Amino acid sequence: MSDHEEQVTASEPRVEIIEETLPDGTIVRRKKTTRTITKRVLTSRSSTSEVEQESSSSTSSTAVITGHSHSHSHSHNSSQGSSQESKQARKEIQSTQENTGSAVSDQSAGVKTETTTTTTTTKTTAATSNAASGSGSKFSLFGGGSAQDHPFYRFLARFPLQQSPAPHVRPRPVRPIMYAYAPGWMAAQQQESSEKAPQIVGSFDVDSLKWMAYLKFNHIDFEIKPAFEPTMSPSGKLPFLALPDGSLVTADGFEAFVQENSPMTSSKQLNLDEAAESVAFTTLAESKIHSALTYTLWFEAPHFEATTRQHYFGHHNRLLATLLEYLEKSRIVHSMLLTRTQIDRELIFDEAVTAIDALAVELGDKNEYFFGKDEPTGLDAIVFAYLHVILTMPKIRHVDDAGRSGELARIVRKHENLFRYSQNIWKKWFST
């Protein structure tokens, strides 16, 4: 192949999602990405017959190898399982080759076509027996698919001679689990009084409560696991959602996740004007009310000492909590100073008053939800989260406080409709 021209064309990757129900009842969801790469080699030499032969045979074998190694790198099964796996991969290749059969038959003397089909099989459901990790990739070091048939590797694959059951099995969750700051402000005290373990509802953290509300509004069933360590999340922020299939959804992915999984039809779709307004009010809440709430939570010393610290750092040792809260406070100061030149309490609260007034006007007196809808939207989730956290915040009776930490709640309570709105949502979506 000294002098030749190569022409490589790649088709757009095709993604298929296949759902299979196995006999034992587990649902296996496969994502199959098929991408056809066609390589045309224009050879001027006459020894094409040999090359051609090689290429036509390699279409099937390379495909098997790639499919094979992918199946190993993505799902690690025991040696017995892996042979099944490779068979499945083979089948898939065959099916994709039927699709791309025309490309293969496009051969003529001097012009040969090489088709490589890459099939990536991602098993989104972890099979119950995950073992012998990476053993497959070791075999593929020695010449790909044929290595599996080598007597030496067949001998090796017999080991271990005896297998005992896994010492640790974590049952797969049935419902998505949301790792979030939970439960709400008052729940801790209630829990102490009533002996029976109540279901965890609500949160003292706006972000956690916002997404809880959003999921609930879209009728997605999930359970809440209290978590206080943001580092556990892939995004470094709580909350995040762990799905039964093992994948994780962080704040960036909630919206898309809800759209895919919500059983609701899009009847409550906002029109263009409403969508624009929704964005505006979301921004308003997230900038103006957020600052006032953050200030109240973290910088009103008596309030911080009495509630915020216990909720965010209560699970830590006292010494460690002091250190961590110092770090967190300085992080918050830095993030606040990114958007403002100074942290001025009066200014922050003035802005919050304006924002809350605007929300009260927009909601109106008769509407159950924003924009007069029957079903709550994303904006409702955000506004509710702020109002609920503000309104349920424990009251501080302290000389130094002098009612300062309750100021935000008083501002909200001035608007009867906002107060009612928050209460209604809580009763309707959370209390049951």
Place this chain on the structure above:
Amino acid sequence: MAAKQPTPEELAAHRKQQQEFEEAVHRIQSLVDNVRHDPMKLRKITLHGANKTRESFLHRILQPAFQAKSLHEVIGLSRQAVRRMERFGIFEDIKMQLDSPHDPWLQDRKDLVDLGIWIKEGSRLQIRTGTEAGNAEASMYGAMTLKNVFGGAETLSTSMAFGTRTSSAFQFALATPLLADPDKNLSINLFSQARNNTQWSSYEEELKGGSLKYSTLSPLGYHEFAYEGNWREVCRPSEKASLSIREQCGHSLKSALTHMWVHDMRDEPLMPSTGHFVRVIQEYAGLGGDVEHLRQEVEAQVARSNDKGYIVSASVKSGYLHSLNGKPSKISDRFFLGGPMSVRGFKSNGLGPREGEDSLGGDAYVSAGVSLMTPFPGLSDRESFKGHFFANAGTLVSVKPGQSATKTIDDLTKAPSVSVGAGIVYRHPQVRIELNFALPLMAAKTDAISRGWQLGLGISFL
């Protein structure tokens, strides 16, 4: 502290010196043999060349020599004092000389003697940089050591290292002998470390802390008592981290007392051919901090050999972590098992409870190994190359708080992971290297198996 390799010339010179010294001593000994029990007292000691070393420190070392009552004792005790001085490692070259008093008034006193000691103090500052490999870890380091800082053989060292398993480590340590006794050491350590455990379990760990250590020798062996305060953070779970690992993320504070006892009677630690070794580590955590546990670890090894170069060695290791506050243990405190230096035929830390690709560690483990080293065909005259046959077994289980001991023992004995294999061992002066072909015979379904060739490089092997 890596020992500096002396050149052959140095060795020869040293040997010659020693020989001369011994000859001289022998001559003196035969000379004084008939007068050895005559009463004699050490009048004074003159020390030449000690500029940086504190007088009170030297005083303590040399004081016992004044107790001598006869010539025999004078010689014995002053030699002991000099040997003690050598052991601090701050003097490079020590010479001693016994002489009759120079004082003209005492010239005729035959029962008094002066001791002169000539020393050369080593340089204070030592800077080292280099690369290290050991215990499945490769790292590069830079260290600065100040010896004899306050004139009492105190060592101040700061070091930093970057490696594969310990992604970064900074350490500051001040060590001092107590009461001018080279066997009693007190040290203060401050350290900050980032450990990358993603090879077997998708998380990293950051450690910051300090410790106060006291080590001493007793007739039974080496003891080390320590208090350690640690701020640990399990962080940065990788993308594929399992939920159990994610749930372990976060900060914790450990404040613990530890005691280590080492009884080492082996001829050498890397590839012992004879002797035995016992190490016991106990830890009590719960002096403040949010972990409360008792942690025990026992390790024992026996080695025997014959004239033909065959060595049989057997070792057992076991550990138990008992939670005292009824909470499940944290991953930072748990034990891990498996790998080329532990139970061979399995991946590093690949045994025990696992979830997905992550080893979760366990609260109790037992591992045992038998090795037969044979002369390597064709290289039987080379002691450092050996053929190696082994059988390893190990089991690692988690213990729920409040679980009965019988259940734990039952779990430990129920399903051990067993492997056998053969290979070659090479003993480098600083490290032992093994290349084995290992076959796991019994394994749990989730164990991370490594069939076939496995390379082990380290100091302590099962």
